[in-house]
Amino acid sequence: MLRIAFDFGVSLDHEAFRALADDERARAARFLRPKDGIRYAATRLALRQAIGAYLSVEPARLRFSYDDVGRPAVIDAPAGFDFNVSHSGDFALIAWARMRRIGVDIESKRERLDWRALAKTVFGPHDHLIVEALPPHAQADAFFDVWTAKEALLKAIGVGIAGGLDRFSVLNEARRQPLLRHAEPDAPISSLPLHDYEAYWCDAPSGYSACIAWSRAESI
Numbered sequence: 001m002l003r004i005a006f007d008f009g010v011s012l013d014h015e016a017f018r019a020l021a022d023d024e025r026a027r028a029a030r031f032l033r034p035k036d037g038i039r040y041a042a043t044r045l046a047l048r049q050a051i052g053a054y055l056s057v058e059p060a061r062l063r064f065s066y067d068d069v070g071r072p073a074v075i076d077a078p079a080g081f082d083f084n085v086s087h088s089g090d091f092a093l094i095a096w097a098r099m100r101r102i103g104v105d106i107e108s109k110r111e112r113l114d115w116r117a118l119a120k121t122v123f124g125p126h127d128h129l130i131v132e133a134l135p136p137h138a139q140a141d142a143f144f145d146v147w148t149a150k151e152a153l154l155k156a157i158g159v160g161i162a163g164g165l166d167r168f169s170v171l172n173e174a175r176r177q178p179l180l181r182h183a184e185p186d187a188p189i190s191s192l193p194l195h196d197y198e199a200y201w202c203d204a205p206s207g208y209s210a211c212i213a214w215s216r217a218e219s220i
Contacts, residue, residue, distance in 0.1 A: 103156030
C-alpha cells in the first residue's frame, strides 16, 4: 500500500503528468477547482508509477478498463491482479494485490461535516450502540472509522453503497479492527459476502481515517 501527499503548488502542465493518458489529462482539466484536478492527476500518476513498477511496465503504457460501477482494472494484467485507490484532502491511498480483491478508503475528518445527520444512513445498529457509549469527543472519530471501513469493504467486493450502509455494522468494543455484523437478513446488502473479507484500519495522518480491506480467499 502506498500513501501520497499532494503538492498543490504544481500545475497540470507539469512534465510529470505527461505519463497520463489523454483522457486522464482531459478529465483533470475539467475540474472546476484546481485542487481537485491536481488530486485526480497526482493520484493517477502515482497509480501508474506504482503499478508500472510492480508489473514491470512503463507507466505511460498502462491501459485501464472500467466495469459497470466504474471500478478500474488494468488491461492485460496478470490473472488475479487487483488494485484500488482513494483520495481525500491532502492525501491519497493506493493498494494492489495478486489473487486478492482489495479496497481502500481515506477520509479527511472535516470539522464542519454534520456527521450525526449522515450517521443515520451510515451506522448499523451495533455501530449506533458503541458510538453512543463513547465520550462525546470520540464520537466523530468513530463515525469516520465506520465510514472508511464500509467504503473499503464495499469497494473490495466491487459494489456501490446503494445496498444500504446502515444495514450492517463494523464497530466492535475494542475497535482494533472492523468486526463485520449483518443487521437484517432481508436487507439487500445481506446477500453480499462480507464475511469473506477482512478489513483493518490503517495508520493515517492526523485528522484522517483510513481503512484497507481484502478477500480472505484467493480470487482470480
